[in-house]
Amino acid sequence: MKPAVVFLFFFLTACYGFILDSVTNRKVCYGELGCFTTDAPFNGLQRPITVVPASPDVIKTQFLLYTRDSPTTADEQVLLYSDASTILSSMYSGSRPTAFIVHGFTHHGHRQWILNMKQALLKKRNINLIVVDWGHGAGIPYAQATANTRVVGAETGMLINQLISVTNTSAADVHVIGHSLGAHIAGYAGDRVQHLGRITGLDPADPYFQGGDPIIRLDATDADFVDVIHTDASSILELGMGSIQQMGHVDFYPNGGKDQPGCDAGLLGKVSHTVWNAVSQLDLYAGEATVACSHERSYELFTESISSSCPFKAYPCTSAAEFDLGHCLRCHGDECSEMGYNSINFAARGSLYLQTQANAPFCNYHYQLNVTGKNNMDGVVTAVLQGQNGNSSPIKLMTDNEVHTQGHTISKFIKIKEDIGEIVAVAMQYDKTSSVLTGWAYPEDWLLMGVSLMDGSTQQLSSFCGYGKTVTNHKAISMGLSGTC
């Protein structure tokens, strides 16, 4: 079945349930993988239907190995956990670190995003890269795909243990990256491996998992370091597919973690655009890309983070709303981190926030600009940050004419895509309201009292030569750092 249709079906089944023959089957055993039951905690309240996983013969999981010397689909080698010779005769080397990529619901191991992530990881570091392709078990109904993750996780754990025993691979050097249901597969694999090095959960699936016992989902006990990126945690009624729940040692919430910029939000927008894109472009992946846009953003962000020179710096904050006001750009001690590939190099733990752009490259730099006026004004103020490497585009501090009384501080949260370097000056222009009704009540020019800027990436708080400066109506002025006034 085609992805767009599949995604719509998924919500119907997740919300209303359906009848499966296997509902009556409460326990299955699959040889060395062990037995799987539908007993607690697998039958929790968040699971309207609980079924046992399909057999490995049906799921047909394939572990596809790639290395720098065998990077393409034509070079891929299939590893079997039950046959050590497939490992020993392959390009796999226990002296290199190993990364796994695990897809989620309705995807398979050769989707474009997997090829992109594989390529970026191999370019970054000389590793063994293994794609877990469980496409035969990842289709509808959702309840069955959910159950199948237990078998795929068990198989992945078996393979890792086999790699450890036959090649001197160290568990600490193994990193499992999973998207959606794949994040929970990574969790199940981690349950079976002593001190698995790292799991990255990319928007771990919410339906059937969120709020469940840690045994049934990804959690911080599954590896020595678990980092999670949440991108689509809006409610299931709005077709949100990811979890809002903290599941790792460090959890990143870009743009609040619920809806991503450049993606539709809300049920109606998502469904209508999905159907439209699927039909008008005769491309069902285009339909899926619309309904799952925020969900899929998680792997795009991670892949970008592998090679980006922009750091995806993330900050602790009491809430996403508070972060969006620009109130949390200060890092005390080592409580800030970088989202994605580099997060393991930071000591920060807990929930961290950042904003991103709507289009690739997504990473940006965060600033808070404060401007305090000495007299009343009514108009629009535009600022330009002047850095050592270039200028920002003009930033409107308000979208429309706004009245500000004397002594009021205008505070603006700014995100800039380019690295313009250390900010050495701020240029500002005041365009007074042209309203004939109120314009007479305000002075022609605007007198400043203070201009200050917090630069999140450098942690520098700077003030500029704003005190006593006059911004002449419609004319820009530039103010250097306060030490230079």
Ligand SMILES: *[C@@H]1O[C@H](CO)[C@@H](O)[C@H](O)[C@H]1NC(C)=O
């Ligand atoms: C694994 O390590 C042991 C001891 O360090 C060594 O004797 C053996 O040759 C290694 N095996 C492989 C496959 O590298």
Ligand SMILES: *[C@@H]1O[C@H](CO)[C@@H](O)[C@H](O)[C@H]1NC(C)=O
């Ligand atoms: C801007 O003003 C707010 C509120 O007074 C303050 O908390 C914040 O530190 C200021 N930021 C800068 C860059 O001056």
